Amino acid sequence: MAEPAKGRADRGRPARGGGGLGGADRRRSWPRRGRQDHGSSRAGAAGARPTRPREQPGRADEGGSSRRRGRPGRSRLAAGAAGAGLAGSGGSRRYGALLGCLVVAVIIGVVVIFCHFRRRKYKIESSKKDIEVAEASVEYEELTCKQMSIKEIYNATENLRLSNIIGQGVAGKVYKGMLANGWSVAVKHIIKNEHAETFLREVTSLSHVRHPNLVSLRGYCDGQDECFLVYELCVNGNLSEWLFGKDKNLSWIQRLQIALGSACGLWFLHIYPEGCIVHRDIKPTNILLGVDMEPKLADFGLSRCMDIGVSHVSSEVRGTFGYVDPEYRHNHRVHAAGDVYSFGMVLLQLLSGKRAINIQNTTKPISLDKMASMLIREGNVLEFADPRLNGEYSEEAFDLSLKLALSCTGHKQQRPSMEQVVSRLEKALEISMGDDDKRNTISFVDSFA
Ligand SMILES: Nc1ncnc2c1ncn2[C@@H]1O[C@H](COP(=O)(O)OP(=O)(O)O)[C@@H](O)[C@H]1O
Ligand SMILES: [Mg+2]
Numbered sequence: 001m002a003e004p005a006k007g008r009a010d011r012g013r014p015a016r017g018g019g020g021l022g023g024a025d026r027r028r029s030w031p032r033r034g035r036q037d038h039g040s041s042r043a044g045a046a047g048a049r050p051t052r053p054r055e056q057p058g059r060a061d062e063g064g065s066s067r068r069r070g071r072p073g074r075s076r077l078a079a080g081a082a083g084a085g086l087a088g089s090g091g092s093r094r095y096g097a098l099l100g101c102l103v104v105a106v107i108i109g110v111v112v113i114f115c116h117f118r119r120r121k122y123k124i125e126s127s128k129k130d131i132e133v134a135e136a137s138v139e140y141e142e143l144t145c146k147q148m149s150i151k152e153i154y155n156a157t158e159n160l161r162l163s164n165i166i167g168q169g170v171a172g173k174v175y176k177g178m179l180a181n182g183w184s185v186a187v188k189h190i191i192k193n194e195h196a197e198t199f200l201r202e203v204t205s206l207s208h209v210r211h212p213n214l215v216s217l218r219g220y221c222d223g224q225d226e227c228f229l230v231y232e233l234c235v236n237g238n239l240s241e242w243l244f245g246k247d248k249n250l251s252w253i254q255r256l257q258i259a260l261g262s263a264c265g266l267w268f269l270h271i272y273p274e275g276c277i278v279h280r281d282i283k284p285t286n287i288l289l290g291v292d293m294e295p296k297l298a299d300f301g302l303s304r305c306m307d308i309g310v311s312h313v314s315s316e317v318r319g320t321f322g323y324v325d326p327e328y329r330h331n332h333r334v335h336a337a338g339d340v341y342s343f344g345m346v347l348l349q350l351l352s353g354k355r356a357i358n359i360q361n362t363t364k365p366i367s368l369d370k371m372a373s374m375l376i377r378e379g380n381v382l383e384f385a386d387p388r389l390n391g392e393y394s395e396e397a398f399d400l401s402l403k404l405a406l407s408c409t410g411h412k413q414q415r416p417s418m419e420q421v422v423s424r425l426e427k428a429l430e431i432s433m434g435d436d437d438k439r440n441t442i443s444f445v446d447s448f449a
Contacts, residue, residue, distance in 0.1 A: 145207035148219045153228045155180070157187050166237070169285075171199075176233055184233040185218055192225050200227055209272065213265030215288055215298040234288035234296055239346075243284060243353055252393035253432055254293060255350040256401070260425040261295035262287050266343060267418035269297075270336045278334050282342035283323045283356075284349060311335040322356030322367065327412050340415045344408025348372055351402055353386030369409040372402060394435040397428040404428075 156177035157164050167174035172189045179185055190196060200222060207217040219230040239258060242248045250258070262282075269277040279286075279297065286298045311333040319328075325341035328334065345356050348368045357365045375384045385391075385398060404424045407416055416424070 145204060145217045146219045148221045148228070148230060150221060150223050152180070153177075153187060153221050153230070156185060156230075160189065177230075179218070179230075183218065184235070186231045186233045188229040188231065190227050190229065192223075192227060196227060200229075203229060206277070209269070209277065211265055211268045212294070213261045213268070213296055215296045231298070232296075234290050234298075236289035236291070236293055238285045238298075239287040239289065239295070240284035242289065243349055244355075249388050250350075252389055252397075253429070253436065256397070256425065256429045256432055258287065258289070258293070258295045259347050259350055259401070260422065260429060262297060262346070263343065263418055263421045263425055265295070265297040266339055267422050270339070270418050276336050278336055279339050279342075280334065281319050281323075282339055282346060283320045284346060287346065325412070335412070336418075337412045337415050340408045340418065340421070341412075343418070343421065344405045344415075345369065347401065347405035347408065351386065351398065351405065352384050353388055369406060372406060376402070376406075394428075394432040397431040397435070400424065400428045400431070 154160065156179050157175040158177070160173075160175060164175040164177060165173050166176045166186065169188070172191055175187045175189065177185050177187050190199070200220065203217065204220055210216055215234060216232050217229060218232060221228040221230070236242075242250050266279060266282065269279055279299075281299055282297070288296045288298050290296055319338075319342070323342040323345050325335075325338040328338045328341075345368060348354075349356065352368065352372070354368055354371070356368050358368065358371060359365050360371065372384050375381060381399065381402065382395070384402065385393065401424075404416070404421065407414060408421065
């Protein structure tokens with residue numbers, strides 16, 4: 001009868017395996033132990049009932065039946081001893097005893113079947129509860145970012161194995177790895193310098209900021225000369241690889257979906273209840289792609305919390321060349337509109353498949369927004385489209401997205417908010433989906449013609 005309780009404890013273990021995460025274990029243990037106690041007391045209460053009928057009826061019936069059968073049994077022996085002369089009355093007594101046995105056997109059978117179904121029902125109910133508890137634990141773990149030991153980091157990355165390197169950033173190498181609880185992660189290795197402490201503080205302080213379009217921080221490790229940041233792994237790499245990689249390509253719909261998801265992530269940061277969070281480094285290598293190509297914004301190391309609409313003067317210009325708002329470059333005022341500018345540049349790249357800064361016929365580099373404006377002025381809008389799209393896109397949605405991108409890279413006062421960006425991209429996606437459906441219907445009809 002201890003079986004259901006044992007089942008619960010076993011199933012709880014993998015979730016606790018993330019238990020390398022110290023404090024989470026202690027906190028998690030309360031609801032689980034609470035539920036387990038509750039469960040086992042239930043098991044005791046519910047278990048007592050099936051136990052009794054299962055074991056005791058047997059004994060009770062044996063005793064009972066032997067008691068009840070006692071007399072006929074003895075009579076039968078006596079009848080046997082009395083000889084054949086009493087055969088007629090002995091036969092009817094034997095028939096009565098047989099009937100009695102049959103009745104008792106039927107009763108035992110009914111009780112056993114009843115107990116079996118009760119146990120099954122109880123088991124199903126308790127395993128449903130186990131799943132709920134395990135899910136709650138996973139959700140809880142997913143919401144926490146914990147300090148990890150160097151040993152855990154080395155175990156996860158197979159001692160920082162070279163073949164596990166998936167990226168190289170300014171701060172250091174990025175390794176793929178797996179935590180003891182089975183989670184796939186990306187581990188960023190940062191060699192410590194004088195900025196490392198501030199960087200780590202800034203990053204971990206934002207670890208509670210969670211959204212499906214933001215890469216979540218699972219843990220960190222602060223060693224002596226090095227530190228590690230452990231993120232959820234985005235298996236499809238970064239957007240830059242997809243835009244410029246040789247054997248990768250994105251369809252028009254995928255491009256719009258990536259733009260829309262990224263815009264949602266940024267909108268979420270800008271309206272964060274505790275104060276607007278400015279990303280400050282929106283660029284294709286910081287837009288990572290999950291298993292279904294869903295976009296997730298990475299790197300909040302450069303983020304700063306501030307009141308929405310209020311700008312703050314930063315001592316240094318941060319961000320990546322080509323994506324930094326020219327106004328911010330001049331006045332060092334950090335503002336959400338700076339992210340809108342960078343987003344506009346990324347959107348232009350999604351439309352054109354071109355670099356943020358290009359060298360055209362002239363030797364003078366030209367930024368992508370200037371190139372787009374020039375083509376529009378010349379009436380060559382569609383020349384801007386990425387040739388790798390093979391013309392498979394909605395012209396109306398393309399036009400709408402291009403105008404949106406240019407409004408993002410325009411003067412700060414005229415830039416849309418991320419909320420407006422989201423709604424216009426939704427419109428572009430809706431138009432494109434409609435066009436796609438029409439195209440599919442036509443080709444379907446054509447196939448019958
Ligand atoms: N969570 C992650 N999942 C998958 N790949 C990642 C992740 N984090 C980083 N990377 C990869 O490592 C690369 C380097 O990351 P990073 O250090 O942030 O530098 P940067 O943003 O300058 O490229 C990224 O461009 C990306 O390809
Ligand atoms: Mg990055």
